[in-house]
Each structure stands twice: as C-alpha cells, then as structure tokens.
Amino acid sequence: MKDIDTLLKESKKIHFIGIGGAGMCPIAEILLSLGYKLTGSDNNDTETFRRIEREGAKVFLGQKPSNISDDTELVIYTNAILKGNEELEYAKKNFPCFERAEALGALSRVFSNCIGVCGTHGKTTTSSMITQILMQAGLDPSAVIGGKLPLIDAYGRYGHSQNFVCESCEFNNTFLHMNPDMAVILNIDEDHLDFFKNLDNIKKSFRTFAEKTTKTIIYNGDDKNTVDTLKGIEGKRLISVGRNAGNEWVAENIDVPGGFHSEYDAYHNGEKVARVQISVPGEHNILNSLMAFVAAYESGAKVDKILEGLKAFGGAARRFxxxxxxxxxxxxxxxxxxxxxxxxxxxxxxxxxxxxxxxxxxxxxxxxxxxxxxxxxxxxxxxxxxxxxxxxxxxxxxxxxxxxxxxxxxxxxxxxxxxxxxxxxxxxxxxxxxxxxxxxxxxxxxxxxxxxxxxxxxxxxxxxxx
Structure with a gap:
C-alpha cells in the first residue's frame, strides 16, 4: 500500500471518520482549503461538525458503511473510534486508511516551516500563543491546536504561508509521525505511564522527536529531563530558553503582581531585547510566552509584533x-x-x-x-x-x-x-x-x-x- 504522503499527493477525495472531533476538524479544514473534496461522519452533532459542513464538506450524522462513496481515495480516522465500528471496519477492508496522527505527520512535511510544539505541560497555551503572534504579525500561519483559540474561535486554521503551528502530543507516540522543521520542547515529565511505563521511555520518545526535527530545536534549558534528552544531538540548531543564566534566551526582572497579567524582560545572549507583557496568569506562562516569543522570532516576526500578540493573547479555552x-x-x-x-x-x-x-x-x-x-x-x-x-x-x-x-x-x-x-x-x-x-x-x-x-x-x- 502507498504511504500517506504519496496518497495525499495523488488523491482528490478523502473521507473522515470522526470529522467533528477537535483534533480532526482543523486537519479537515486545511485539506479543504488545499482543494480536496471531503466527506465525513460523526456520532455527535457538535459545533465543529457543523463548522466543517459550512466550509464545504459533505457530512453524515451517525456512522455506517454507506457514508463512504465508492470513489473515495483515502480514509482518515480518529483513534477515538471504538473497536468494531462498522464504518471503520468497512473502510479498512476497501480503502487506504490512516489514523489522524499519520495525517498530521504528512501535513508537517507539506509546509517548509512546521513548528511542532511538544512537552508534558503547556503545549496548547504555547501553540496558541505562537499562532496568535504569527497571525497578528501578518505571517498568516496554518495551525492545529489542542484547544480553541478565541482569536479564531476554532482549534485550527488554514493560512496562505509556509508557517504551520502544530501541537505535537507524545501520547501513544503520535508526535513521532511528524517531521517538524522547528521543534519547541517545553518540558519532559512523567505522564501517560499506562503507555510509556517509565520516564526513560518518555525521554527516548522525545529524543526521537528531536532527531526527526529538520532544522531548529527551541528547548527549556532549565528542565533537567529536557537537557539530558537532547545531549549529543547533532545537525540541528539548538536554542536554549529559560529563567536561569546560561540560556541563550532568558526571562529576567519578572513581575507577577497577581490577577491575569505579568511582565518580564527578554534577554538574548545577555542583551535586553524587550519588556514583555502577557495577559495570562501564573509564573509558568512566563516561560511558555518566552518560548513562543523565540519561535515567532525565528519564524520572521518582528519584535514589536511579537509583543503585541503576546499582550493581546488572553488564553486558550480551558487554560485558566x-x-x-x-x-x-x-x-x-x-x-x-x-x-x-x-x-x-x-x-x-x-x-x-x-x-x-x-x-x-x-x-x-x-x-x-x-x-x-x-x-x-x-x-x-x-x-x-x-x-x-x-x-x-x-x-x-x-x-x-x-x-x-x-x-x-x-x-x-x-x-x-x-x-x-x-x-x-x-x-x-x-x-x-x-x-x-x-x-x-x-x-x-x-x-x-x-x-x-x-x-x-x-x-x-x-x-x-x-
């Protein structure tokens, strides 16, 4: 069977099983914008399900084999589909089928500046920050985010540039389907132990993700697990970010007065670049925002536009x-x-x-x-x-x-x-x-x-x- 990269190049008609899911809808939106003809089904009549219908996909409420037309060339499904689902079983017998993570991985290779945001904590907030900064800087990114970004009232968007912001989740090693051009590694901690079993296995997966990155790795230089994981990485540009001296980018003179606002100075190689104001609470968002600052800066955003985007960002849905x-x-x-x-x-x-x-x-x-x-x-x-x-x-x-x-x-x-x-x-x-x-x-x-x-x-x- 042909791989998904080849099929995406050759196909015109794609069917999504679970098209209304928060992780599926933005992928479908990007493919629609790229000119593909889409159909899709879902068991839940959600806002995202109707959103993708309004944008041009033919959708079916309820899942059954007849939802898939004979001229379908590729089927993409969510891993949330339960075993025994008759539509998915029919699809696997009759069409090339790939899971959502594989489709997202293929998209990461379509764009020349795919920014893969990973880490045990902070992925959605940071990927949302980067998306908002790039949008307000006029760099028109595409994005797939794990939470709804109020600026676009959606979990993702299609932009007319080579910038693609992609939240990259480690669960089940789904992020290993990707080849980002720029990796943003926020932290590495014990989580999803039902799958990984121990911290060493988690670090091995993040190491593989880093090795699959093609150009630049922006990482948390204060996080021991992250630093240990990246030791010996070659052939990439590594940029350390943190609050401790010795990082390439450092947050200093931090002021967290309470409420929903904080400020700090961003330093690059010992020189002050800007006073940064953010509109989300918590000291953890100091580092999230500086990581977003650096990713946007490396993507060509001007400092004044980065500052405007960070100040305007009021948080993603379900993030405080x-x-x-x-x-x-x-x-x-x-x-x-x-x-x-x-x-x-x-x-x-x-x-x-x-x-x-x-x-x-x-x-x-x-x-x-x-x-x-x-x-x-x-x-x-x-x-x-x-x-x-x-x-x-x-x-x-x-x-x-x-x-x-x-x-x-x-x-x-x-x-x-x-x-x-x-x-x-x-x-x-x-x-x-x-x-x-x-x-x-x-x-x-x-x-x-x-x-x-x-x-x-x-x-x-x-x-x-x-």
Whole structure:
C-alpha cells in the first residue's frame, strides 16, 4: 500500500471518520482549503461538525458503511473510534486508511516551516500563543491546536504561508509521525505511564522527536529531563530558553503582581531585547510566552509584533479560562490533569488575591490516579477547599480497584461527590463572595463549571428581583 504522503499527493477525495472531533476538524479544514473534496461522519452533532459542513464538506450524522462513496481515495480516522465500528471496519477492508496522527505527520512535511510544539505541560497555551503572534504579525500561519483559540474561535486554521503551528502530543507516540522543521520542547515529565511505563521511555520518545526535527530545536534549558534528552544531538540548531543564566534566551526582572497579567524582560545572549507583557496568569506562562516569543522570532516576526500578540493573547479555552463572577464568586476552568500542571495552576490562583481558592478536580484514568495518587493529594492541598468527583476512566477498565475516595481521604477537609449535580449544589451552597472556584481536569469537568455558573447566575438574578 502507498504511504500517506504519496496518497495525499495523488488523491482528490478523502473521507473522515470522526470529522467533528477537535483534533480532526482543523486537519479537515486545511485539506479543504488545499482543494480536496471531503466527506465525513460523526456520532455527535457538535459545533465543529457543523463548522466543517459550512466550509464545504459533505457530512453524515451517525456512522455506517454507506457514508463512504465508492470513489473515495483515502480514509482518515480518529483513534477515538471504538473497536468494531462498522464504518471503520468497512473502510479498512476497501480503502487506504490512516489514523489522524499519520495525517498530521504528512501535513508537517507539506509546509517548509512546521513548528511542532511538544512537552508534558503547556503545549496548547504555547501553540496558541505562537499562532496568535504569527497571525497578528501578518505571517498568516496554518495551525492545529489542542484547544480553541478565541482569536479564531476554532482549534485550527488554514493560512496562505509556509508557517504551520502544530501541537505535537507524545501520547501513544503520535508526535513521532511528524517531521517538524522547528521543534519547541517545553518540558519532559512523567505522564501517560499506562503507555510509556517509565520516564526513560518518555525521554527516548522525545529524543526521537528531536532527531526527526529538520532544522531548529527551541528547548527549556532549565528542565533537567529536557537537557539530558537532547545531549549529543547533532545537525540541528539548538536554542536554549529559560529563567536561569546560561540560556541563550532568558526571562529576567519578572513581575507577577497577581490577577491575569505579568511582565518580564527578554534577554538574548545577555542583551535586553524587550519588556514583555502577557495577559495570562501564573509564573509558568512566563516561560511558555518566552518560548513562543523565540519561535515567532525565528519564524520572521518582528519584535514589536511579537509583543503585541503576546499582550493581546488572553488564553486558550480551558487554560485558566475565566468564566465569570456571579454572587461575588469567580469561576474558572482549566485542563490541568497532571500533578505538575495542577500545582502551577493552583499556585497562580493563590496569588490572585481571592478569599478562598476552590479546586474541583476530576481524576482522569485509573492508572494515572493510582500511580500518582500521593502527588495529586499533595498539590490539591494548595487549594483552600477541594472537591473530588468520581474518576473518569476514559479508555481504561478499572482493574486496579482505585476509587476517588482513595484520593480525597489523603486531602484534609476534601469532599468527594460522584455526580456533577451534587458537586454543583455543594459548591454553590458553600462558596463565599470573594472566592475563586476552578475546575481541573481533561475530561468533562468543564460541564460542572458551566452548571455552577448557571446556578449562581440564576441566584444573582433572583436576588436582584427581590
């Protein structure tokens, strides 16, 4: 069978199974813009599903073999499709089929400046920052991002340039299908241990990703795991970024006053380049923004345009996303699902001047919860109040026997409630004016955030009418 790079060059008609998925839709949008004729199916009638329909794809709600026409030349499917799906089974018997990661890898070789943003934490925020900077600098990038960028109200876009910003996820080694021209390596930490088993295997995968990069590697020079992983890399330009002296690019004179704004000076080889202002909270975003600064600078963006883009960037969806303040209680939502991510998010929240910080956490996967149980318990204690939902198993079966109560019992004063309705009622009844409530997790915990906002909005409206 021909490889996907060859098929993309030769084909005109492509079918997507799971076309409405957040990771699938932007790939479909880029291919539509490149002139391909697309069809696609999905079991969920989502905004992204209808978005791709409006842009010209013929879509089908529900999945069955008849969705695929006989003249289809290539099928792309999401790995979220469950085993036994009749449309996918039919496709694999009759057409060349490739998984989303393989299609994204092929796209990385279409553009001459593919920027692959990888790391255990911060990928979506940093890739969103780079996209916004390049757009506002007039460099018209294409992009595939893991979260919705408010500037475009989408997870990706097609641009008429050779710049392609691509969030590159290490899970299941999906990023190893790519050959970026520029790699941005934010950090390397223990995660997805159900797949990688240990840190050494994670570092080996990142090493391979770095070796597959064709030109430039921008990396976190403060992160020991990253530095160790890149030792001995040859044939690439390596650019170190960090807060410590000795890096090529350094953030100095950092001011994190609280709220949603921070400032710092960006230095290059000891010389001050600019005073940078960012509009997202937390010290971790100092480094994310400097990495984005350097990637944009290396892509040809002018310093003044980089500064404008960073200042205008207010965050990607579900990355400390402020949802509103009702009855004096501020609600926010964050994708953090690893102890290191939760730690920096809650530490940022604690510096923002709220009366109490509430952490409403949905543990994700039984294996991660079990392996990192003590780490989760430690970082969740940063919050003043903690509520734990039941574990979202996602792709796993609970053969371990782990329960959410095992986590909450390790956190003094924590409350464990299974349903979102219970959590909504409890938090709305106990949160006080001046508090911050932040939902944390990569599953569907955002739903309870919106439930709480709705309930408090109704209370606020009722109190005004009394």
């Amino acid at each position: 996303e402020r949802l509103g303040t009702y009855c004096g209680v501020t609600f926010a939502d964050d994708y953090a699902h690893h102890p290191a991510e939760i730690k920096v998010t809650l530490e940022a929240a604690k510096k923002m001047g709220f009366k109490h910080v509430w952490a409403v956490h949905q543990p994700f996967t039984y294996s991660r919860t079990s392996l990192l149980l003590d780490d989760f318990a430690k970082v969740l204690q940063i919050a003043d109040k903690c509520v734990i939902s039941e574990i979202m198993g996602s792709r796993e079966v609970n053969t371990i026997g782990i329960k959410a109560i095992d986590l909450s019992e390790k956190i003094p004063g924590a409350v464990q409630l299974d349903t979102f309705e219970e959590i909504c009622d409890y938090v709305c009844d106990h949160a006080e004016s001046g508090d911050l409530v932040i939902t944390l997790g990569c599953g569907d915990v955002y739903k309870v955030a919106r439930m709480m906002c709705k309930k408090m909005q109704e209370r606020e409206k009722a109190s005004k009418n009394d």
